[in-house]
Amino acid sequence: MTRRSLIACPHCAQLHQRIPIAKGASAACLRCGYVLYRQSALPLKGWLALTLAALIVFAMANYFPIATLAANGRQINATLPNALILTWQQGRPLVALMTGLFGFALPLTQLLFLFWAMHAIILQRLPADFHWGMRVLHVLSSWCMVPVLLLGILVAIVKLSGLAQVEPGPGLWAFGVLAVLLTALSRVTAQRLWRMAEDDGLVSQSGADVEPGRIVAACHSCGNVQSIASVSGSYSCGRCGANNYFRKPDSVSRTWAFVITAGVLYIPANILPVMRIRMPTGVTAHTILGGVIELWRLGSWDLALIVFVASVVVPMTKLFALAVLLMQRQWKGVAIARQRTRLYELVEFIGQWSMLDVFVVLLLSAMANFPGLSQVTAGPGAASFGIVVVLTMFAAMSYDPRQGWDADPGRESSGLQFCGRPMGLDQSLDNPATQAV
Ligand SMILES: [Zn+2]
Numbered sequence: 001m002t003r004r005s006l007i008a009c010p011h012c013a014q015l016h017q018r019i020p021i022a023k024g025a026s027a028a029c030l031r032c033g034y035v036l037y038r039q040s041a042l043p044l045k046g047w048l049a050l051t052l053a054a055l056i057v058f059a060m061a062n063y064f065p066i067a068t069l070a071a072n073g074r075q076i077n078a079t080l081p082n083a084l085i086l087t088w089q090q091g092r093p094l095v096a097l098m099t100g101l102f103g104f105a106l107p108l109t110q111l112l113f114l115f116w117a118m119h120a121i122i123l124q125r126l127p128a129d130f131h132w133g134m135r136v137l138h139v140l141s142s143w144c145m146v147p148v149l150l151l152g153i154l155v156a157i158v159k160l161s162g163l164a165q166v167e168p169g170p171g172l173w174a175f176g177v178l179a180v181l182l183t184a185l186s187r188v189t190a191q192r193l194w195r196m197a198e199d200d201g202l203v204s205q206s207g208a209d210v211e212p213g214r215i216v217a218a219c220h221s222c223g224n225v226q227s228i229a230s231v232s233g234s235y236s237c238g239r240c241g242a243n244n245y246f247r248k249p250d251s252v253s254r255t256w257a258f259v260i261t262a263g264v265l266y267i268p269a270n271i272l273p274v275m276r277i278r279m280p281t282g283v284t285a286h287t288i289l290g291g292v293i294e295l296w297r298l299g300s301w302d303l304a305l306i307v308f309v310a311s312v313v314v315p316m317t318k319l320f321a322l323a324v325l326l327m328q329r330q331w332k333g334v335a336i337a338r339q340r341t342r343l344y345e346l347v348e349f350i351g352q353w354s355m356l357d358v359f360v361v362l363l364l365s366a367m368a369n370f371p372g373l374s375q376v377t378a379g380p381g382a383a384s385f386g387i388v389v390v391l392t393m394f395a396a397m398s399y400d401p402r403q404g405w406d407a408d409p410g411r412e413s414s415g416l417q418f419c420g421r422p423m424g425l426d427q428s429l430d431n432p433a434t435q436a437v
């Protein structure tokens with residue numbers, strides 16, 4: 001029997017054989033329920049076309065104005081690159097830098113790398129630095145926030161309608177299309193591209209060099225399952241060269257450090273004004289909650305609710321959920337471990353949405369720039385808030401969900417083999433432990 005490619009669950013470390021599944025189906029981990037892989041109904045050429053379309057729409061979204069504002073005979077055509085430059089000049093480099101990275105530079109880099117990798121797989125010729133490109137793609141995936149930026153643009157436009165005459169521009173529609181395309185493309189992860197290359201015989205099969213009786217671990221970047229010498233210290237992946245640890249080192253203390261720092265910074269982020277609005281009648285400072293109340297007063301209760309959820313509920317939920325995950329590690333049992341995995345999935349899913357207010361502030365300060373009439377500038381709270389969001393994302397990344405499963409007593413009796421345990425390959429590989437759902 002030829003050995004099938006191996007796949008390790010990133011949440012519970014359960015080892016599975018990768019079995020072919022129907023188009024549109026997905027395969028879930030038998031132990032924790034996490035979706036391990038999907039079989040796309042779209043061929044790779046279709047994904048390549050989508051990536052090319054996204055690149056064209058990206059250029060349009062950043063070239064054409066998002067909105068045109070008119071007040072007192074003056075007109076402003078606001079584009080994202082202009083907004084970034086203006087916020088930088090206004091003395092808020094951190095806000096400009098965060099938005100520029102998460103809303104512009106990183107999504108563009110991600111699209112270029114995706115196009116390059118898919119094109120190489122279609123041509124059946126991988127460049128020598130394919131493994132390096134895939135590692136970059138893997139790191140970028142968590143930091144591209146165009147859908148959040150789009151929501152920020154919508155909120156900014158509604159807020160501006162109180163200050164000036166606002167006309168949505170073609171850039172806004174382009175951002176809408178781009179957000180949809182990027183959400184679809186977020187399914188093509190670096191690990192998925194590795195699996196495609198594996199299926200075409202372009203790279204070695206995951207688990208090809210696993211030896212019975214030795215410790216087994218999976219690369220966090222390319223997913224390659226391999227034998228390693230020891231559970232302590234780092235090792236570099238035999239397929240992509242990424243630096244790996246059997247389990248994330250000092251995961252608990254590092255996650256606590258990020259959670260506590262984010263929790264402390266969350267106080268100034270809420271007390272300090274995120275923006276100042278200068279009107280002929282005087283200067284008003286707005287905190288995050290003040291901004292929500294103002295949106296409500298403008299009659300946009302739906303947007304007020306979205307901003308409230310993104311800026312208040314999401315960061316609090318994330319900090320609280322991470323603290324719960326860290327504190328209840330001692331509670332054992334499969335049911336609790338599964339709950340923990342679901343909670344961690346939630347933390348990962350809501351990760352970037354709290355960046356919304358930082359984007360709103362940047363866009364407002366760039367768009368409502370009518371000196372002498374009305375001017376919006378970013379306040380010190382905006383940068384603190386952005387740092388809180390980044391810290392909570394780092395906290396989620398430092399947490400290692402597999403450790404919660406390591407202590408699970410049920411694993412000895414389940415008859416399945418786990419990553420990191422010496423395994424008798426023959427008995428485990430005869431039973432494909434992957435379930436198509
Ligand atoms: Zn699992």
Ligand SMILES: [Zn+2]
Binds near residue numbers: 219222224239240
């Ligand atoms: Zn690797």
